[in-house]
Amino acid sequence: MESNAASSAFQTIPIIDLKGLAMTDVQARAELAKEIREACVNVGFFYVKNHTIPESTIKGTVEAARRFFSLPLDTKMTLDVHKSTNFKGYTALLGENTNPDNRGDLHEGFDIGWEDMSGTSRADDGPMSGVNVWPEDMPGFRETLLEYYHAAVQLGQSLFPLFALALDLPENFFDDKTTKPAAIMRLLYYPPQTGTVDDRVIGIGAHTDYECFTILWQDNVQALQVLSNDGKWIDAVPIPGTLVINLGDQFARWTNDVFKSTVHRAANRSGIERYSIPLFFGSDYDVKLEPIPSCVSESNPPKYGVITAGEYVRSRLEATFY
Ligand SMILES: O=C(O)CCC(=O)C(=O)O
Numbered sequence: 001m002e003s004n005a006a007s008s009a010f011q012t013i014p015i016i017d018l019k020g021l022a023m024t025d026v027q028a029r030a031e032l033a034k035e036i037r038e039a040c041v042n043v044g045f046f047y048v049k050n051h052t053i054p055e056s057t058i059k060g061t062v063e064a065a066r067r068f069f070s071l072p073l074d075t076k077m078t079l080d081v082h083k084s085t086n087f088k089g090y091t092a093l094l095g096e097n098t099n100p101d102n103r104g105d106l107h108e109g110f111d112i113g114w115e116d117m118s119g120t121s122r123a124d125d126g127p128m129s130g131v132n133v134w135p136e137d138m139p140g141f142r143e144t145l146l147e148y149y150h151a152a153v154q155l156g157q158s159l160f161p162l163f164a165l166a167l168d169l170p171e172n173f174f175d176d177k178t179t180k181p182a183a184i185m186r187l188l189y190y191p192p193q194t195g196t197v198d199d200r201v202i203g204i205g206a207h208t209d210y211e212c213f214t215i216l217w218q219d220n221v222q223a224l225q226v227l228s229n230d231g232k233w234i235d236a237v238p239i240p241g242t243l244v245i246n247l248g249d250q251f252a253r254w255t256n257d258v259f260k261s262t263v264h265r266a267a268n269r270s271g272i273e274r275y276s277i278p279l280f281f282g283s284d285y286d287v288k289l290e291p292i293p294s295c296v297s298e299s300n301p302p303k304y305g306v307i308t309a310g311e312y313v314r315s316r317l318e319a320t321f322y
């Protein structure tokens with residue numbers, strides 16, 4: 001399978017209907033996988049409609065985000081991500097810098113990893129092991145976020161077989177590599193930027209994501225942009241009822257760039273505040289990201305060194321949260 005890196009300058013981001021996600025008909029699944037393949041090879045981004053995260057779960061989580069980010073700064077700072085050994089908790093404005101050429105990102109964030117409803121976190125998350133941190137005096141906040149987290153993880157798990165089909169692999173190829181969903185969920189809040197904007201301080205600087213793919217909910221404020229091969233920024237216009245799926249660097253490494261991990265950024269110049277909720281879905285942290293054999297050929301020789309997923313994500317997070 002060849003990398004298509006130079007072939008397409010996309011102008012639009014495809015919309016894929018997932019209403020048949022649970023179907024078992026082989027032909028229908030193959031057709032859906034083909035659509036996904038086109039999007040992954042040419043764009044690295046697609047919208048999904050008729051996804052499986054309930055609207056009520058989204059609404060509750062956005063409400064929770066509003067409540068959380070409106071807490072006083074010193075209360076939020078008790079959960080400072082820099083105090084955590086595993087990148088969990090609160091990031092203040094300018095607390096991270098996604099693009100090294102920039103001067104800091106103009107967003108606030110709140111990060112959690114896997115935890116079940118009874119409060120158990122995983123002990124064996126390799127370099128990312130450790131508990132989530134939660135605000136005090138916010139009844140229901142934890143449950144609301146975990147409800148969203150597990151719904152998004154379930155959606156992610158149902159996408160892996162389609163990504164496998166899209167790579168001409170058996171549907172279960174990723175099953176034993178995604179047994180402990182390595183998923184990080186973020187609440188993001190972008191204050192509006194008005195007046196003269198320094199391009200080096202925007203909502204989130206130009207970057208690629210670190211894991212296999214990201215499931216992103218965005219509100220209806222336009223800010224997200226995706227870099228096309230011809231160097232143009234394409235608006236990822238908010239489309240009500242959809243989620244954005246974009247591929248990250250784990251998948252690019254694993255597929256030897258057959259799947260694209262596309263550069264994107266967000267700048268909120270709307271005049272009103274913006275919220276988004278990415279969930280970054282990676283392979284199990286102990287999986288070695290060796291190029292998938294069908295993605296390597298004489299004309300597309302291996303491009304990346306082999307590293308475990310956990311080491312890779314950790315090194316990227318360490319560079320971001322300086
Ligand atoms: O807020 C957005 O629309 C994008 C966020 C993003 O790219 C990220 O968190 O990696």
Ligand SMILES: [Fe+2]
Nearest residue numbers: 207208209264
């Ligand atoms: Fe991103």
